Amino acid sequence: MTPRNPTELAADHRAFAGQLRAELAAPETSTYVDRYAQWRGVRYSTEEEQIAADAQLLRALYERDWNRFGWPTEVGGLGGDVRHRAVLYEELVAAGLTVPQPTLLLETLGPPLVKFAPALAADLLPRALAGEEWWGQGFSEPEAGSDLASLRTRAVRDGDHYVVSGQKLWTSHGAGAARYICLVRTGSAESRHRGLSMIVIDRDLPGVSVRPIAIASGRNELAEVFFDDVRVPADHLIGEENRGWQAATYLLQFERSVYAWQSSATAFGRFRALIDDAGRRSLTDGVVARIGALYADLVTLRARSAETLRRLADGAPVGPEASVDKIALARVEIGLYDLAADVYRDDFTFGDSPEMNEWRDEWWYSRSATILGGSAEVQRTILADHVLKLPKEAVR
Ligand SMILES: Cc1cc2nc3c(=O)[nH]c(=O)nc-3n(C[C@H](O)[C@H](O)[C@H](O)COP(=O)(O)OP(=O)(O)OC[C@H]3O[C@@H](n4cnc5c(N)ncnc54)[C@H](O)[C@@H]3O)c2cc1C
Structure with missing residues (x-):
């Protein structure tokens, strides 16, 4: 079942919850095809297996439009508000499925992208919703965690690009991420938070290198990301320069x-x-x-x-x-x-x-x-x- 009457569902998150629950419910008869069987109650022993399976689950939800609710139509969504997204995660867990790991970052990084860089969001958000790619949050650095305003990764404007150099640390799901949404310093070294900008850096750009970090469980949950004179298109900025x-x-x-x-x-x-x-x-x-x-x-x-x-x-x-x-x-x-x-x-x-x-x-x-x-x-x-x-x- 794809959502019936999307306009009505976008206006009413309770009706959305009802239809979604029926969609995700485990089958009660043997003739019913359980579209979500392959993800129900499954355990994955590695980060890589988990993310790959979660990406497929996202794809399945996206093909039937369920995870497009709660995002604006201008960026590929079907309208509604953040309650629709909250309902989606609630219903997934209630149905014995999981909150797909890439959405933990998507829910954090997506909103500023939509608000401050809508054209970029229209290009990138549908790919993330469809599980085609996921993103990493490149904020923390070796010397900047709690005190984020002291971060040192630099971005210098050069024509229609920024040249980025520095290092990010503790990037969740960073090893396989397609892009990093980073805070970088565009102001002077002393400018603290007034000299920061937010920018999307594609992982496949020359000069980007990534080293996975295995946490105590042995899973490669985190990564270090290095930028060595990476030329990033200036239109990848999220918001204005120095307004990161x-x-x-x-x-x-x-x-x-x-x-x-x-x-x-x-x-x-x-x-x-x-x-x-x-x-x-x-x-x-x-x-x-x-x-x-x-x-x-x-x-x-x-x-x-x-x-x-x-x-x-x-x-x-x-x-x-x-x-x-x-x-x-x-x-x-x-x-x-x-x-x-x-x-x-x-x-x-x-x-x-x-x-x-x-x-x-x-x-x-x-x-x-x-x-x-x-x-x-x-x-x-x-x-x-x-x-x-x-x-x-x-x-x-
Ligand atoms: C599992 C995991 C996933 C993460 N994922 C990401 C991610 O995806 N992207 C990203 O950018 N970062 C990520 N981080 C990094 C995380 O945001 C930082 O670890 C966190 O902000 C703390 O910074 P820090 O590690 O540099 O510790 P520090 O800031 O050096 O803090 C060390 C200790 O000092 C204390 N401390 C520091 N300042 C003060 C203060 N002013 N007052 C009182 N106590 C203070 C802290 O409480 C802490 O106990 C992740 C971290 C973990 C553990």
Whole structure:
């Protein structure tokens, strides 16, 4: 079934949710062809297999128009708003599928592209939605993470190109990405955030080299990306020169809302899987109590995240309060996978089934939850300074 009456569905995310749920539902009779069977409940042992399968799932959704809702028609979407995208991720997880990994970056990088570079977005977004390519976020550098305004990758204008030199680090899904959406310095070395620009750098340009980084689980989740006098067309700029911070601030609203929603949907799906198994095992009272506590944390996270999404959909700014969501997400992710370790016990440590390998991989990845996308310490400082407006710490 392709979406019936797209105009109506774009105007009504509840009707969209209903039709999508029917589309994704597991088959109830043997005569029904399950279009999504190949992705349902499947575990992938490598990053490369996972991304390849996710790209195919995106293709399947795109061919039937489902993931075009929530994006403007001018850039290849079918209209609607960010709630349609949130519904898509929710329904995928509820149907035993997954949030496709490339969409975690797409939901962060796509919105500034659409807003500040619509012509480029019209060219690139449909390819990403169709799973033909995915993108990396090239912000962090060896000496610039929390303090992003100190980044040093330089872009110098030369005719109708920028010449880019420098290095990015910790680029998620960077090894196979087709493009990197980067923050680069176009102003003076001292210009801090006022001298940054955002630009799309194609991976196949001469001078771009990429080195995968395997994380503790062994999966090549991250990459280092090097730029050696790379000539990037000037029309790949996202927004104006030296206004990259504005685009990055806009981007952050989506990272704090849609990305958090996607991640919390995944966490809820994994929690349900854990509870199914927990019911068949003997558990200590302490573990049982932690299951209850984690459920409360999950529901709190979902409520916060839904509220942040509503603000975004209503055009209200997603302000510093969303740092609460970021801290709550990290708490849930770490708590969930620690709980899995204590539910499965020896199986978690020594089991080599695909399920146990997946739980272990996720446990390793969850250790980074208080770091990636802005560390927990920095989030707490934002809350103290900008939400609670506490007096600055006295410097002795
Ligand atoms: C799994 C993973 C995926 C990632 N994916 C990407 C990606 O796709 N693209 C990308 O650009 N980056 C990515 N990152 C990088 C991430 O954004 C940075 O790691 C993060 O911003 C922290 O920067 P840093 O590692 O340089 O640590 P630092 O900034 O050096 O921080 C080190 C420690 O000091 C603390 N600290 C720093 N400044 C302050 C302060 N002002 N007040 C209090 N404490 C402070 C931090 O909390 C932290 O504990 C990823 C990181 C991880 C772990």
